[in-house]
Amino acid sequence: MTNPILSVRNLSKSYFSNKQFLGKKTEKKAMDQISFDLYPGETYALVGESGSGKTTTGRSILKLATPDTGEIFFEGVNLLELSDKAWRPYRKKLQMVYQDPTASLNPLKRVGKILEEPLIIHRMGTKQERLGKILDSLNAVGLSPDHLNRFPHELSGGQRQRLGIARALIMEPKIIVCDEPVSALDVSIQAQILNLLLDLQKKRGLSLFFITHDLSVARHLSDRIGVIYQGTLVEEAPTDELFSNPIHPYTRNLLASIPGKKPDFSGTGTPQEGHFVSKKYW
Amino acid sequence: MEQPTALLELKDFKVHFHASHEKTTVVKGVNLKIQPGEILGLVGESGCGKSVMSQSLMRLLEYSADVSYEGNILFDGQDILRMNPQELRKVRGNEIAMIFQDPMVSLNPVFTIGNQIEEVLKEHTRLSKKERKSRVLELLGLMEISEPARVSKQYPHELSGGMQQRAMIAIALACEPKLLIADEPTTALDVTTQAQIMKLLQKLNLELGMAILFITHDLGLVYESCHRAEVMYLGQTVESAPGRDLFELPKHPYTKGLAASIPSLTGARKEKLPVIPGIVPSLKENLGGCAFAKRCPYATEKCFQQIPPVFSIGEGRAIKCHYDIDQGVSLL
Numbered sequence: 143m144t145n146p147i148l149s150v151r152n153l154s155k156s157y158f159s160n161k162q163f164l165g166k167k168t169e170k171k172a173m174d175q176i177s178f179d180l181y182p183g184e185t186y187a188l189v190g191e192s193g194s195g196k197t198t199t200g201r202s203i204l205k206l207a208t209p210d211t212g213e214i215f216f217e218g219v220n221l222l223e224l225s226d227k228a229w230r231p232y233r234k235k236l237q238m239v240y241q242d243p244t245a246s247l248n249p250l251k252r253v254g255k256i257l258e259e260p261l262i263i264h265r266m267g268t269k270q271e272r273l274g275k276i277l278d279s280l281n282a283v284g285l286s287p288d289h290l291n292r293f294p295h296e297l298s299g300g301q302r303q304r305l306g307i308a309r310a311l312i313m314e315p316k317i318i319v320c321d322e323p324v325s326a327l328d329v330s331i332q333a334q335i336l337n338l339l340l341d342l343q344k345k346r347g348l349s350l351f352f353i354t355h356d357l358s359v360a361r362h363l364s365d366r367i368g369v370i371y372q373g374t375l376v377e378e379a380p381t382d383e384l385f386s387n388p389i390h391p392y393t394r395n396l397l398a399s400i401p402g403k404k405p406d407f408s409g410t411g412t413p414q415e416g417h418f419v420s421k422k423y424w
Numbered sequence: 425m426e427q428p429t430a431l432l433e434l435k436d437f438k439v440h441f442h443a444s445h446e447k448t449t450v451v452k453g454v455n456l457k458i459q460p461g462e463i464l465g466l467v468g469e470s471g472c473g474k475s476v477m478s479q480s481l482m483r484l485l486e487y488s489a490d491v492s493y494e495g496n497i498l499f500d501g502q503d504i505l506r507m508n509p510q511e512l513r514k515v516r517g518n519e520i521a522m523i524f525q526d527p528m529v530s531l532n533p534v535f536t537i538g539n540q541i542e543e544v545l546k547e548h549t550r551l552s553k554k555e556r557k558s559r560v561l562e563l564l565g566l567m568e569i570s571e572p573a574r575v576s577k578q579y580p581h582e583l584s585g586g587m588q589q590r591a592m593i594a595i596a597l598a599c600e601p602k603l604l605i606a607d608e609p610t611t612a613l614d615v616t617t618q619a620q621i622m623k624l625l626q627k628l629n630l631e632l633g634m635a636i637l638f639i640t641h642d643l644g645l646v647y648e649s650c651h652r653a654e655v656m657y658l659g660q661t662v663e664s665a666p667g668r669d670l671f672e673l674p675k676h677p678y679t680k681g682l683a684a685s686i687p688s689l690t691g692a693r694k695e696k697l698p699v700i701p702g703i704v705p706s707l708k709e710n711l712g713g714c715a716f717a718k719r720c721p722y723a724t725e726k727c728f729q730q731i732p733p734v735f736s737i738g739e740g741r742a743i744k745c746h747y748d749i750d751q752g753v754s755l756l
Contacts, residue, residue: 154711160605175502176602189613191617192614210472242504270513299705326472328469328641329469329682329686330469330681330682330685330699330700331642333685333686333687333697333698333699334699336687336697337576337696337699339694340694340695340696349662355614357689358686358688358689359687359689361687361689361693362687362688362694362697363687363693364695378518381548381693382693385689395616396615396616398619399615399616399618400615400689401483401618401619401622401642401644401645401647401648401649401687401691402642402643402644402645402648402671403644403671403672403688403690404689405690406688
């Protein structure tokens with residue numbers, strides 16, 4: 143088997159809140175010893191409910207959240223040990239697409255400027271070369287050069303999310319962390335964005351770390367799925383295996399809760415190769 | 425199976441919004457019936473007019489917008505559109521109740537749950553204070569809340585999303601309404617919580633015989649819990665069918681497109697999902713023919729010129745389309 147492009151080991155992070163009136167702090171574990179690997183060209187879906195720690199995990203990969211302990215290896219380097227300066231060149235290779243395209247795009251900047259900004263920050267190319275790259279990435283996500291001078295509010299929800307993806311692509315990343323990129327969209331638009339992601343991955347060999355609460359979306363897109371519950375990765379398996387042979391009670395409950403027509407989730411109960419089940423929360 | 429005694433009947437119902445000397449018609453002539461004890465699903469994407477329609481059933485819109493109505497909303501034979509404020513008060517919260525998408529926004533943050541349920545009882549019943557208190561606990565128990573006495577003394581922020589939605593439903597059910605309008609009641613909730621709330625709504629429908637108008641964008645939920653469903657597109661209903669059939673055997677091209685674009689739990693993975701081409705036209709656009717013709721893969725010249733009537737296509741099913749695509753025949 144090929145080597146993973148990203149290896150996450152034992153990530154933990156706790157948040158504390160001053161809930162009680164007199165001092166006593168309560169601890170909430172957002173991530174509790176989370177470990178997983180992401181392989182080149184693979185889509186790994188992290189599935190969980192709100193507050194389960196899936197977004198914290200995604201943000202940790204990009205150093206947008208700082209884990210208390212743990213290691214994240216990318217191309218053999220532990221990202222968490224890098225200084226800010228040493229981190230910069232890696233920053234380009236790891237990009238993110240956010241849930242709410244309206245909130246994650248600067249409303250005062252035009253499309254062209256939004257896409258040029260990361261190139262300027264990383265001092266890439268001349269003005270001409272940058273424009274070329276901008277047009278390429280617009281084209282890759284199905285937007286036209288006419289959109290260059292528009293503001294985000296002049297775009298539809300689906301177009302805004304395409305722009306968010308174009309902004310991630312322009313740095314030619316190895317990995318894109320997608321945090322619920324379709325949950326704010328209507329189903330017909332959702333289908334377009336999912337198709338775009340599948341297409342881009344095929345063409346560019348991207349690795350996707352896909353965070354979602356929607357199991358049918360996760361099933362459609364991913365090669366492997368990790369299920370996270372209260373900060374713990376309770377089960378991880380290849381997608382078909384997870385849906386036909388869920389073992390952890392939380393996973394089983396989650397699958398049973400999906401509305402609509404359901405396949406048989408019963409399975410053999412014995413994990414196949416590459417199928418991990420946690421002993422916690424039984 | 426058409427009974428003449430519908431609980432709620434809309435007849436050629438239209439809602440117009442007036443803004444800057446312009447009239448925009450958001451609901452464009454809807455006919456539908458809800459029978460007593462029935463769960464009717466209303467499905468559509470954002471902007472199709474489903475929320476505007478449901479809010480206008482209780483005439484809630486006129487407080488926030490300049491609206492006018494056409495047609496009839498007959499509730500138990502009485503026309504809601506022609507009621508005066510006193511008559512409306514008797515219906516609202518008492519005979520028709522409503523729950524919304526985000527319970528945290530709908531609940532009052534400065535009153536306890538118990539207080540907020542009691543408020544409804546004070547308005548609509550003659551119960552004494554003591555009777556009201558016991559009714560509050562009874563209602564919270566009905567919502568399958570394990571410690572009604574404790575929860576009744578709590579404030580909304582102390583409860584989880586699922587518990588908040590249960591409290592909302594308890595408020596709505598305080599006067600045993602004949603009709604509950606549920607506008608995307610589970611959209612803000614996690615799937616496991618959603619499953620619990622849906623189960624609760626189905627139980628209440630069965631035990632109390634209360635009809636539910638269930639507004640959603642999720643065909644999966646319709647499949648699971650609705651007796652019948654109507655699909656809305658651009659302010660019109662385009663298909664009506666039993667909940668299960670709508671999901672499994674959609675007939676109208678729009679419903680077909682919608683159903684196909686949802687990633688399934690049984691079909692192929694990692695393949696391109698079929699997409700409905702184009703975008704939803706503006707409500708202001710004057711469409712000569714069928715509202716969906718521009719995006720419809722089966723559209724013919726006729727579709728652009730003539731508005732299709734509603735055709736009945738057997739066992740409780742109807743579509744607003746010139747053709748039965750599956751049979752490849754014209755319906756006229």
